[in-house]
Amino acid sequence: MGLLKIEVDLLIRAKWIFPVNGFADSIQNGEVAIKDGKIKYLGSKMPENWQAKNVVELPNNALLPGFVNSHCHAASTVFRAQSEDGEGGRALYTVAFRGEGLIESDDWAIMAKLGVLEMAKAGITTLNDFWYAPDDMGAAALATGLRMQLATEILDVDKNLIPNGDYTRFSKIGERTLRNGVEAANRWHGRNNGLVTSRLGPHAIDTVSEGLFRECVKEARKNGWGLHTHAAQSRQEVDYIRKKTGVGPVTWLGDLGLLGSDWVLAHLTFADNSDLNAALEHDIGYAHAASIYPRRGTYPDLNGARSKGIRSGMASDWLLNDPFEIMRVMLSATRLAASDYKALSSYEALELATAGAADVIGLGDRIGRLKVGYEADIISVALDRPHMQPFYGTVTSLVWHARASDVTHSWVKGKPVVVDGEVEGINERDALDTFQSRLNHLGEIIRSLGGVTRTDPCPCCT
Numbered sequence: 016m017g018l019l020k021i022e023v024d025l026l027i028r029a030k031w032i033f034p035v036n037g038f039a040d041s042i043q044n045g046e047v048a049i050k051d052g053k054i055k056y057l058g059s060k061m062p063e064n065w066q067a068k069n070v071v072e073l074p075n076n077a078l079l080p081g082f083v084n085s086h087c088h089a090a091s092t093v094f095r096a097q098s099e100d101g102e103g104g105r106a107l108y109t110v111a112f113r114g115e116g117l118i119e120s121d122d123w124a125i126m127a128k129l130g131v132l133e134m135a136k137a138g139i140t141t142l143n144d145f146w147y148a149p150d151d152m153g154a155a156a157l158a159t160g161l162r163m164q165l166a167t168e169i170l171d172v173d174k175n176l177i178p179n180g181d182y183t184r185f186s187k188i189g190e191r192t193l194r195n196g197v198e199a200a201n202r203w204h205g206r207n208n209g210l211v212t213s214r215l216g217p218h219a220i221d222t223v224s225e226g227l228f229r230e231c232v233k234e235a236r237k238n239g240w241g242l243h244t245h246a247a248q249s250r251q252e253v254d255y256i257r258k259k260t261g262v263g264p265v266t267w268l269g270d271l272g273l274l275g276s277d278w279v280l281a282h283l284t285f286a287d288n289s290d291l292n293a294a295l296e297h298d299i300g301y302a303h304a305a306s307i308y309p310r311r312g313t314y315p316d317l318n319g320a321r322s323k324g325i326r327s328g329m330a331s332d333w334l335l336n337d338p339f340e341i342m343r344v345m346l347s348a349t350r351l352a353a354s355d356y357k358a359l360s361s362y363e364a365l366e367l368a369t370a371g372a373a374d375v376i377g378l379g380d381r382i383g384r385l386k387v388g389y390e391a392d393i394i395s396v397a398l399d400r401p402h403m404q405p406f407y408g409t410v411t412s413l414v415w416h417a418r419a420s421d422v423t424h425s426w427v428k429g430k431p432v433v434v435d436g437e438v439e440g441i442n443e444r445d446a447l448d449t450f451q452s453r454l455n456h457l458g459e460i461i462r463s464l465g466g467v468t469r470t471d472p473c474p475c476c477t
């Protein structure tokens with residue numbers, strides 16, 4: 016009598032596999048077998064008595080854990096090129112904050128689609144998103160099968176007044192945005208068999224009052240949702256909180272007894288040592304958006320946070336959503352800040368973009384590594400491209416030379432999301448055409464706020 020047959024749902028064979036499992040190991044000519052959404056086997060060859068219902072052969076590709084984006088605003092397309100060359104705070108507070116309220120829901124919907132397409136194609140399999148359009152993001156999660164954590168912005172200031180440093184509190188805005196946040200969280204938590212979950216998103220430490228923070232924490236913990244905010248992201252915020260409370264923003268929230276491991280804090284750009292100690296003490300997850308900071312002439316103390324033991328991981332925040340480029344910015348900036356090429360290794364950058372970011376959003380025991388028993392969130396990167404030659408099977412080659420456009424496939428919990436470079440469930444051509452049809456309208460909004468567009472004729476030619 017032969018061995019009992021074991022059936023798996025999917026077998027992926029690839030030239031290389033990089034499990035990101037604690038050190039820079041790799042498997043050449045390896046296989047990953049998946050059953051019920053989980054990795055059942057990972058190695059050179061699955062046992063003889065196992066059979067796969069489906070087999071995907073990728074003889075010129077590397078498999079990696081899917082990238083995890085621990086803080087992003089996928090629907091932010093319209094603000095691209097508005098803040099990259101300007102003083103960060105000004106562009107953020109004047110164009111983006113004021114522009115948000117002028118954009119209509121149909122436009123958010125199309126921008127959510129574009130952002131999700133862009134991230135999925137770049138190998139991001141999990142998004143911790145935070146913006147105005149949770150229903151559009153949720154719809155995109157259902158259409159594509161991506162894993163998402165969703166939050167809607169909650170605040171009690173008028174964003175039109177913030178650029179002038181006017182932090183007058185409006186309880187009506189607070190009540191409305193909290194209600195919207197709670198309703199959206201109720202609508203989306205647990206959808207798509209638990210792939211979509213909710214957070215509450217008090218916007219930032221300067222734009223939310225103590226009372227509203229307390230309400231958010233109470234609601235989130237009552238319902239089992241996480242929390243997500245921007246912390247120490249601008250000098251204006253830190254100056255305002257220091258003036259009001261005498262301490263930094265993270266220290267302040269910690270002192271109020273509100274922080275905990277259910278929080279994701281984005282940026283910590285202007286956090287001081289006391290803020291970092293508070294972050295560690297309360298075990299928050301730190302979302303580090305490497306590509307945002309250097310262009311504004313600054314860089315948060317990533318290694319300071321890591322060396323303290325703060326759970327840290329990659330985020331894109333907005334506008335630039337290529338994890339490979341983000342890893343390279345992270346490596347270069349961290350090494351430059353320390354004047355030491357050993358300050359961050361390629362493997363550590365890859366780990367921050369996968370397992371580290373999964374840990375930040377509370378999923379570190381389920382995704383972010385390729386490991387038996389983990390959920391099968393996997394991407395495939397093409398190696399048969401000129402810029403990937405020669406490939407000797409090292410993490411260094413992948414991290415320093417691969418590009419978002421090299422991602423050919425992705426799976427979330429064993430189900431395909433990207434197949435041969437195309438995203439399942441969203442028509443890319445339709446999304447691009449619809450966005451183009453709205454471009455003049457959106458450009459008018461941006462220009463009315465003093466943003467930069469070039470829809471006028473070139474002055475040299477008129």
Ligand SMILES: [Zn+2]
Binds near residue numbers: 086087088245332
């Ligand atoms: Zn952000």
